[in-house]
Amino acid sequence: MFIAIDNNLLQLLIIIGAVVLFLVSFILNKRTKAPKGVEVPEKCLSCISDTCIVKTSDLEKLKEELREEMNKCEEKNETK
Numbered sequence: 001m002f003i004a005i006d007n008n009l010l011q012l013l014i015i016i017g018a019v020v021l022f023l024v025s026f027i028l029n030k031r032t033k034a035p036k037g038v039e040v041p042e043k044c045l046s047c048i049s050d051t052c053i054v055k056t057s058d059l060e061k062l063k064e065e066l067r068e069e070m071n072k073c074e075e076k077n078e079t080k
Helices: 007-031 053-079
Strands: none
Touching: none
8 A cells, every 4th residue: 555665765755845835835925915005115025033124113112002001000109
């Protein structure tokens, strides 16, 4: 039932399959267009960095919101 394949050949086929799968998924990801109304910066093609421009701007917004909440809490504690 099973075909006897040399161990080295099997390892080579697995590696080639993984590389082909990566290349196909990468190419398909590049061809996918962004949804309407979404603007992706030119510098941001496929960024997984934590210091990405988009993520950094979101981070600054989040920090500002947290500062406002902390200030509200401090004001409430001072009035007690």
